[in-house]
Every structure is written in structure tokens, then in C-alpha cells.
Amino acid sequence: MENPVILKIDRVGMHFGGLEILKDVSLEVKKGERIGIIGPNGAGKTTFFNILTGDLKPSSGSIYYKGENITNVANFKRTNAGIVRTFQRNNLLNELTVLDNLLLVLQRKHHLQNVWFKKRNEKKYPKLFEEANQLIKTWGLEKRANEIVKKLSYGEQRQIEILLGIAINPQVLLLDEPTAGMSQAETDYIVDLLHNLPKDLTVLIIEHDLEVVFGLADRMVVLYDGGILIDGDPNEVRNDRRVNEIYIGKEEAAAHA
């Protein structure tokens, strides 16, 4: 049985003044797909994500989620409907502990956010804390649970960035360069975690590290100059002459230099 289309992007265009970032981008995403999005800097990858999450309104075109037009739906409502993102640059609650960051996500997920007269502690919310501690354990952050986020290493913060996204139990997860700036060991760790995500979760991943993205994706989309250049099988994309020229070629040239 063919998987249903969960996300449909229909001729989306975006321009800031005279500057055209995206031109008539159309894409159909099926449930459970792992789509890698690559392209040179300035190709419009992050703008594309911002439009999907509702952080930006497209200048033209529409977005459908499970068949419903969500083009004008606010970002927080999209999160609650299951479209969740992580940020390219760590965007955490820096002055709070790792646990508190996570609890904010989980209390929203379990609809506890409007309780006013009950202190949020382990005694009164045992299930909430249990789930948080379980997640922290899975991610190997036990020793960091009660540390202030800004005191952690960049790699650890990056991990939390992704953890906060996944903790919501999204249906569509948008990962914006999840391994940017990480060491090889940290990258391997994240890739491993991403491999173990539930199979029915749809993932769109922007990534500069081609090793990572080819390893995770079962479909590749190449964005170039605001449009989709190629959309297909990773092997096909890897061997495409145009991709080599505009993207991989440059990297290799840089590596050889």
C-alpha cells in the first residue's frame, strides 16, 4: 500500500522586496519519508523550513498538511498539529536547566500548561518527570540534567536542540543542520539517534555534511537558486553531473585545495 501524502507544498514562492528567495517550489512528502534537502548557501533551504513551520508567510502558493490548507495557520498551532522544527542555530532557554527545558516541552504535550495552583515538582507530577528523566537518559545527558544550558558544550546544546524537537512526538520533523559545528564523535552519536527514530515519522533534514545526509535520507531534494533542481533517489542525486558541479564539486575542490 502506498503511503499517504502528509505534506504538500504547492507552488510556493517567497520574495523579500525584489529579492526572490524561492520560486514556485512544489513538493509532495509521503508519510514516513526521510528527505534530505541540500543545496549551496543562499539556495533558500532555511527559508523553505520557515515557511513550512509558519515562521514566515509565503508570498505565493499554499501548503497542505494531511490535506488541509495550513498556509495561514500560526506556527504554534502547526507544532501542536505535529509539524516540529529544530533550529539551525541553537535556540534554547539558556538560563534554565536541561530538565526545565525539556519539562516545558513535555508539559505542553500532556496539556498541563494551564495549571496555575500546583507546583511543578517530581512529587506532584511523577509521570512528567519520569518521562523527562527517561529521555535524558536515552540521550546520555544524566549528568547534565540539572545544569544551566548555557554552561554546556556546544555539542551538548546541539543535542538538546534536537531532543526538544523530538520530545514533542512530532509527525513531521524538520531538522535544520542537526550536526552543524559538531565533532565527528558527536555527529556519529546524533546520526545514530536519528537512525533510531520511529519509522512512521516523516523527517526533512537540511544538512551540509553530505555523509550524514546520504546516510539518513531515502530521497534527496537539491535546492538551487530558489528552485528544486533535482528530486530523486540519493544514488541518482549523488551521481548527477549538475549536483557535482554546483555542490559536491565545490566541496571536493575545497577539500583538495
Place this chain on the structure above:
Amino acid sequence: MNKKGFVLIAAVMLLIFSPFIFSLFYLNLVTEILILAIFALSLNILVGYTGLVSLGHAAFFGVGAYMSAILAREISPNFFLTLFASLAAAIIASAIIGIFCVKVSGFYFLMLTLAFSQMIYSFVHQSTTITGGSNGLSGIPSPLIGSLDFSNPVYFYYLILLLFILIYGGLSLIVHSPFGQVLIGIRENETRLKSMGYHTTLYKLAAFVLAGGLGGVAGSLYTSFNSFISPSDVYWTMSGSVLIMVLIGGSGTMIGPVLGAAFIVILETIVSSYTTMWMMIIGIIFILFVVFFPKGIVGLGKLLFQSFSKSNKLSAISGKKSNALYNNDVKN
């Protein structure tokens, strides 16, 4: 029992026995401190916990104060009537003003709250038939509950103390509740909270209305306390004073605004008996705090406590084994 609980109980005991310890003059001072502490606590919900710096909080204080004054003079000085009517009026006013203000942030929020509060001020100042204009309203009868008359300063003190404890306790629960944690989250990173699925605008409005409503309560109590209210209590300098109380005390903490209110009221009383330039003195002290102790009295206290316990630890390490053993026992 932990240290915090001990300090809390000691403070409450002191407050309960104040009428037996202090002369009437000082008892009135404590009453005023408690009322202004409620006002500062309410602003702290916005400034300290949600991260929205308002320079128009006197508006809601004023709405509550005038509501209370007019009702007590024209209809009945029943305490519950004036209190709940002031609360309701302040909630309505802050909901209307809040809808506009929470749409903007930072500097624009500050300017917008200031503009709205000045609108209320000029209304109060010019509607002479309702508010008495620049003369204010005087001769406001003291509150009654049934036949119990609160013109007795000791009775009134206990009434205020009871309300203060209720409000302080309620707010401490709220700031540690899941809802309160959302407000703190907004202060730290609103973008992230949105992407966690929170309708942050609604939460900011809730904080604004909560702050405004309690500000109105403080205004109502202030009117009963002084049996007089004038437009100067709605003016932007009043918003400034309460903001200074929050900042000097320590914003984003529960006890901070209370200490700030006590500090400013006591300072004002002492300094104004020597010189008429007390505003300047308070200004200088405020500057010193902002520059050297941006976390206020609470931050200063923590700093002193830490250096104190550090030197204690050092002496424990330098030879006193029995002391270390004792400490372990206490922990276990």
C-alpha cells in the same frame, strides 16, 4: 526543618506580633509597606517572570483605588464590595490595554504601557465630577465587614496582613506551577516557546491581566489605608517608583519586591524627615544598585551568604573533623 522554612516562619511571626512590638507610627509604616509590596509583587509577574518591563502599572493601581474610593463614598464601604469591584475594574482595564500592549515587545511595550497609563491619568485628572480632579477624593470611609469597622489601625493591619499572605502564597504557587514556568520560558526565549506549541501572546495577556488585577487590589487597599486618593498616585512617577521597588528588591524572585517595597518606604520616611530632596537620594541608590548589584537586595544577600558559608567551609576543612561528621548526620 530547612533554613528557608525557618526564616519564613520567623518573618510571619514577626509580622503577626508587629502590633505588640511597634508603636502606631511604625505599625502604619508596616501596613503601607505590605500594601505597596502587593503592588510590587503584581508588577514583578510582568517584569520579573514574563520579562515585560511596564512603565504604566500605576494605571491599574489607580483604577482600583478610584473604584474603591467612589464606591465607598457613594454606595457602601463594605470591604468585599470595594475589593472585588476594584479587582474586576482593574481586570477589565488591563485586559483591554493588554490586548494592545502584548502585541509589541521590549522598548515599544514600555512606551505603550506608559502611554495608556497617562491616558488614564489625564482622564482622572480632568473628570472633576467623578474623581475630584486634581483635588482627589478625601474623607473616604474606612472599610467595614458586617459591623466590624476597620478604622482601628490594628484591625486594618491584620486585614492587610491576611491579604498579603494570601496573595504572596498564591503567587509563589503560580510562579512554580506549569503556567508560571511558561511565563519564565517566554522571558527566556519567546521564539522557542512558540515552536514548542505555546500561544505566547495569550500567556503574556494572562500575565498582564493577573498583574493588573492585583495592582487594582493594591490600589483599593491603599485608598482604604489613606482614606484619600489623588491623581498623583496614577501618574507615571508612581509606575516608576514601583518599578524601582521591584528592581532594587530583585526582580524575578518572590521576596525581592517585598524587600524593595520595604526598603523604599523606610528610606523615604527616614530621608524625607531630613531633606526634601529624598527623590534624589533614592535616585542615587537606584543607580548604585543597577551598576553594582543588578540582582537587587536578593542578589546582594545571596552574595553575602555565599561568602559567609564559604569561609565557614574553609574553617571546617582546617581541622574540625567532628564538625564535618555533624554535618553528615544532619544531611542523613
